[in-house]
Amino acid sequence: MLVRSPWSRPHPPHRLVNGLRPLSAWGLAASVLTLLAPVARALEVQVNPTSPQLGDTITVWIQTEQPGSTPTVTLNGDAYPAFALQPTRYRALLPTTPLDAPGRLVLRVTGDGETRNLALNLRGRSFPTQRLWLRGGGANATDTELAQVAAFKEIVTPEKLWQGAFLRPSPGRVSTIFGVRRYYNGVFAQNYYHRGVDYAAGRGAPVVAPADGIVRLIGRESQGFRVHGNTVGLDHGQGVLSIFLHLDRIDVRAGDRLRAGQRLGTIGSTGASTGPHLHWGLYVHGEAIDPVPWRYTGLE
Ligand SMILES: [Zn+2]
Structure with a gap:
């Protein structure tokens, strides 16, 4: 059942759809059976990428036989929602992060009274490291910003708003990539990884929505966003969210629906920013998660 990929092999390009080996075998058996009798098609599961690496978003497509019975999806025991694409076709998006242990992942899908267990191999990946030497503490986040950002991250709305690959939110050069790990005063920070991409540009340069979404969070440095600075949180639907930090100006309001490419504010250095x-x-x-596959391929 294990989809194997040697760790030494470079990350293959993201393919559109990959049937897993056990399903292909099942599919063959099913097509033979179909010739013999009108056998109903049972639960089908497809996964991409079949050989994910740390930070990848795993897409799971599920085909059920009975309309209206939403399948359940778990990855290593954690449940994730599946959203209907068509009456009998569903999709779930599963995050992986640099903090996950590489190795075997168990994906379980239940629907139509059946369960499929699939094993995936989560490949390790080395991220650049930064060494920081700090005297005394840096700025601490306030309870206000921590609570508001935590509440924002829990938003899951059923409508998918994004279409195709995400746009670059800033014309600036990428100054820090996703996933960079840190040592503080020589000690590896187990729970830290750079949870996004940094773009360097002059103060006042535009920041645009990378995809359609609804503004769900506005935070201001003057109202307690001491570390995040002026902040916009954008809901792309189905548990996919963007957050923009350290803005100078904010040009949108909570509840606004933005189109991909629409300006939401300008680059700044508010909050804990140098x-x-x-x-x-x-x-x-x-x-x-790593935005790179979302930027260059898109997850439809
Ligand atoms: Zn950053």
């Missing part, structure tokens, strides 16, 4: 830059975090079900 120079003008945009931090864009892309979240799937509360976890910051």
